[in-house]
Amino acid sequence: AQSVAQPEDQVNVAEGNPLTVKCTYSVSGNPYLFWYVQYPNRGLQFLLKYITGDNLVKGSYGFEAEFNKSQTSFHLKKPSALVSDSALYFCAVRDEAGGYNKLIFGAGTRLAVHP
């Protein structure tokens, strides 16, 4: 069965430092992977996706994610964190069994960027 794991409940980073939010996945075929962000009292916003092609995917707000097939990971990264990046981040993988764009989400990682 397809699944996605976010091993960290919370990540704390100082402003200006690089950040990484981890995600690992398990699929039987080629993965379609996504990152979403949820700001307080707002809905989820699409950040980026990996379907095929370059392993480094660039997305909104300066975020990028690196697809690593051998490690079955899709970690979210940003070179220099901002306080405004503080939010809840969700990794998701497409559910192949559904045959459509049904997504399986991780439990989420709360990112706290401190001034």
Add this chain to the structure above:
Amino acid sequence: GAGVSQSPSNKVTEKGKDVELRCDPISGHTALYWYRQSLGQGLEFLIYFQGNSAPDKSGLPSDRFSAERTGGSVSTLTIQRTQQEDSAVYLCASSLTGLAGGEGQFFGPGTRLTVL
């Protein structure tokens, strides 16, 4: 509209009452999804609509939950005889198609349901 909209933004109800939650997807999006986000939990898939096809109801937690989508646009999620464990944020999302092309889903702001 410019994005997915949901109403109401907040709903407080008494245990045993029925509630209806509304979702307006992005114009032209044929696929619509409902998710539930409980406190401290991830997103739980509830139901999926694609055009005029039969919906995928595999995520509905009980027969108290139902949803419909009229005219391929607006959707209503109904919870009958609400229970306290139904308290959560209910999120609606839409995408251009439901095909396995991997496009992202666009989410509404959610309806926060509190069952007293």
